[in-house]
Amino acid sequence: MPVLTPTEARSCLPVVGSDTLVPLVDGTTIAYANLDCAASAPALVAVAERVTTTLPLYASVHRGAGYLSQVSTALYEASRQTIGAFVGARTDDVTVITRNTTDSLNLLAGCVPAGPDGEPGRVLVLDVEHHANLLPWQRSAGGATVLHGEDSVAATLAALRTELARAPYALLALTGASNVTGEYLPVADVVALAHEAGARVALDGAQLVPHRRFSLAETGVDYISYSGHKTYAPFGSGALVGRRDWLDAGTPYLAGGGAVRQVDVDSVVWTTAPARHEAGSPNVIGAVALAAACDALAALPAGTLEAHEAFLRERLVSGLEAIPGVQVVRAWADAVDPVGVVTFSVVDHDPGLVAAYLSAEYGIGVRDGRFCAHPLLSRLGYAAGAIRASVGVGTTLEEVERLLGALSTFVTDGPGATYEVVDACWTVSPDPRPLPEGSGLSGLIATAAAGFIAESAGCGPLLDQQ
Structure with missing residues (x-):
């Protein structure tokens, strides 16, 4: 499999939303880092x-x-x-x-x-x-x-x-x-x-x-x-x-x-x-x-996608393992050539808090919970859940590095904002981030949606529909 240089580790195919800006709790905006492709991948521009x-x-x-x-x-x-x-x-x-x-x-x-x-x-x-x-x-x-x-x-x-x-x-x-x-x-x-x-x-x-x-x-x-x-x-x-x-x-x-x-x-x-x-x-x-x-x-040349994901996954896993207190989840010790899906935990920290922190302070989307795989998570010792980062054709090395940097800061300094559990989900308290303009959302609709998620799953990120 080809080995990519950091310069070459850009997206394989253009995806819709790669330049979408999301608000952070400090009042700034940043391009959204979608490291939740395993749950729902963005649409290709060609699509x-x-x-x-x-x-x-x-x-x-x-x-x-x-x-x-x-x-x-x-x-x-x-x-x-x-x-x-x-x-x-x-x-x-x-x-x-x-x-x-x-x-x-x-x-x-x-x-x-x-x-x-x-x-x-x-x-x-x-x-x-x-x-x-x-x-x-x-x-x-x-x-x-x-x-x-x-x-x-x-x-x-x-x-x-x-x-x-x-x-x-x-x-x-x-x-x-x-x-x-x-x-x-x-x-x-x-x-x-x-x-x-x-x-x-x-x-x-x-x-x-x-x-x-x-x-x-x-x-x-x-x-x-x-x-x-x-x-x-x-x-x-x-x-x-x-x-x-x-x-x-x-x-x-x-x-x-x-x-x-x-x-x-x-x-x-x-x-x-x-x-x-x-x-x-x-x-x-x-x-x-x-x-x-x-x-x-x-239409991608043979091996292109595999090499892209292998490069990003290797960097993600090696970076996670270098952070004190971070554990990478594995099912089989001798598995080879896994796809770009990596689950990890931060010892002594609730997965939901870590995911909320990554979103609110760094504009990173990951998944937390049990990923609709409860028996496996329980057998591996993560019955309370974990955190999952997943890459795809539109993922860049910058997004992976942003995640690793954010986690390092979390482990050494803790979150910069205040978080609390609301309707069984971790959230910034108070959350100053505005809803997207033109989205059609209102406070009432957003609250109703949050209530549905909490009632149906205990916490939204526990869902991972296929």
């Missing part, structure tokens, strides 16, 4: 441009006779092809347009077939998973076995092999890259041991696809899901791509128009995938946006 071009062409799809309806249908179906091709879909694979990874995995959970004995197919997962790749399987017809990950990749693979040999499983559902540590298991090894045991493999690609080239055809993975909002296309779309047979026969995800061949007052004949799982008017703009992101990422 915003494609959406702007497409909006005047938007109309109903699939059943409209009008010219713009035909154009919109063509745009939607062309986008489907691009979205599938981006993850190396095989000729007979299906690409279903969904809302996000969570949507995709819930859809797939309804398509796992019964085994030869007629019993519902059972799913095997690890405790390292994001809740999106855990909860759908637990409430699926066959249920799920949750296997505790071991301290090393080698030991975890051995545990998977043992469990797959112990009982029949229809599916092994696994993260493509951890949303907590950026680490992952080698795909080739996972596919080999699962297929040998007669199980299919579904990858949660939410943190893999935006960071690494991936191919279903080359790896033998059976299904992959990913989200537009993590792939620089935050327009409400995602995808499930994989083998047709389960998707053609599985329970239709939504009951409604477009998913059927014939409806009578007391019966229905469902159509095949992908339409079988796309009832209702589809998100044409979201599909176009995701396809534009796929085009832009695919």
